[in-house]
Amino acid sequence: MSQNKNNSQTNIQLDFISESKLAQMAPMEKIRMVLDEVRSGKIIVLERGLAPDEEAKLIEMTMTEITPDEFSGIEIESYPTEQNTSFLRKILGKTTTKTRLTVIGPADHLKTIKKDRDMITAIVTK
Amino acid sequence: MVINLFSWVKRLFKKKKAKIGIYGPPNAGKTTLANRIVRDWSGDAMGPVSHIPHETRRARRREDVIIEANGTTVMLDIIDTPGLATKIDFHGFMACGMEEEEAKRRAKEATEGVIEAVKWLEDLDGVILVMDATEDPFTQVNVTVIGNMEARNLPLVIAANKIDMQKASPARIRGAFPQHPTVPISALEGINTDQLYKEIAKRFG
Ligand SMILES: Nc1nc2c(ncn2[C@@H]2O[C@H](COP(=O)(O)OP(=O)(O)OP(=O)(O)O)[C@@H](O)[C@H]2O)c(=O)[nH]1
Ligand SMILES: [Mg+2]
Numbered sequence A: 001m002s003q004n005k006n007n008s009q010t011n012i013q014l015d016f017i018s019e020s021k022l023a024q025m026a027p028m029e030k031i032r033m034v035l036d037e038v039r040s041g042k043i044i045v046l047e048r049g050l051a052p053d054e055e056a057k058l059i060e061m062t063m064t065e066i067t068p069d070e071f072s073g074i075e076i077e078s079y080p081t082e083q084n085t086s087f088l089r090k091i092l093g094k095t096t097t098k099t100r101l102t103v104i105g106p107a108d109h110l111k112t113i114k115k116d117r118d119m120i121t122a123i124v125t126k
Numbered sequence B: 001m002v003i004n005l006f007s008w009v010k011r012l013f014k015k016k017k018a019k020i021g022i023y024g025p026p027n028a029g030k031t032t033l034a035n036r037i038v039r040d041w042s043g044d045a046m047g048p049v050s051h052i053p054h055e056t057r058r059a060r061r062r063e064d065v066i067i068e069a070n071g072t073t074v075m076l077d078i079i080d081t082p083g084l085a086t087k088i089d090f091h092g093f094m095a096c097g098m099e100e101e102e103a104k105r106r107a108k109e110a111t112e113g114v115i116e117a118v119k120w121l122e123d124l125d126g127v128i129l130v131m132d133a134t135e136d137p138f139t140q141v142n143v144t145v146i147g148n149m150e151a152r153n154l155p156l157v158i159a160a161n162k163i164d165m166q167k168a169s170p171a172r173i174r175g176a177f178p179q180h181p182t183v184p185i186s187a188l189e190g191i192n193t194d195q196l197y198k199e200i201a202k203r204f205g
Helices: A005-010 A019-023 A027-039 A052-065 A087-092 B002-016 B030-042 B090-095 B100-121 B140-151 B170-176 B193-204
Strands: A014-017 A043-046 A074-078 A082-084 A096-098 A102-106 A110-115 A120-124 B018-023 B060-069 B072-080 B126-132 B156-161 B182-184
Touching (some): A027 A043, A027 A052, A027 A102, A052 B140, A074 A120, A074 B140, A102 A110, A102 A120, B018 B100, B030 B060, B030 B072, B030 B126, B030 B156, B126 B193, B140 B156, B170 B182, B182 B193
Antiparallel strands (some): A043 A102
């Protein structure tokens, strides 16, 4: 997680990660990747977000890595999940939770201004 | 006969005993609500409350709290959890008037508290999600807690807290998470808690 000084002084890198790439990764791989990227100052956008248990794990891992004056945590924003409750699924008592677009960045560089069911407004600061 | 009746009663409770976590962001009023529930139904208190966030840094469990509402009796283990957050900066505690050392210690304990709260999630039968109704409900903490309960098909009741305050908007919370029951309350003043107990008996029974 060495900081790319040259890069981080003037620019902030954004990485957009597709659903298919995420689908190939194991939960811990995803979480490690997210934390490594965010800790090196990048902001990442996940097309389909993380599963709820992966989000919980990410929060947990973030907490273990917080260090005074170095890393104060992450800003993570996603839309509320959507539930797939088709007629058949209702009969079977099954609902699937659909996760949605998620933005994650270092807490000191990414600030959410406003969030809605279907709209996220954030600013990136140096 | 006596033994039969005894085991019947035990079975009745056993079926309905549930481990319920009180979750939410720091300062939402979780401990205030836990204290009220426990005081209303077992005459005790749960833990200290503070306007400084991350006051609760260890989960606390109160066992066998019996709640009766709507003719239903539920026996609950109530777990008051530390406020969930994705970031903790010790400078925030210094702004609340703490010395640097104390602020850093509180921040460290707060991170451990969050981990404890997350770990408890896997071991629950239901959640009361407390939100400060004067604040924006669309936070990651809320989304993550709700997502985890939905993924496991477990019941969730949202307590839209602090409705004694002018700015409170329980309707905004309801609009954000329409698939879950939302009860507007003031844990501090005890407003509408009867409604919350009815919902608890209905969902966790
Ligand atoms: N006005 C108002 N204030 C409340 C209410 N409930 C709690 N508070 C206040 O909100 C602050 C935080 O309350 P706590 O119960 O400590 O909150 P918590 O969610 O347990 O916070 P952490 O343990 O730090 O995560 C305290 O100053 C309470 O007095 C309410 O219904 N109305
Ligand atoms: Mg508390």
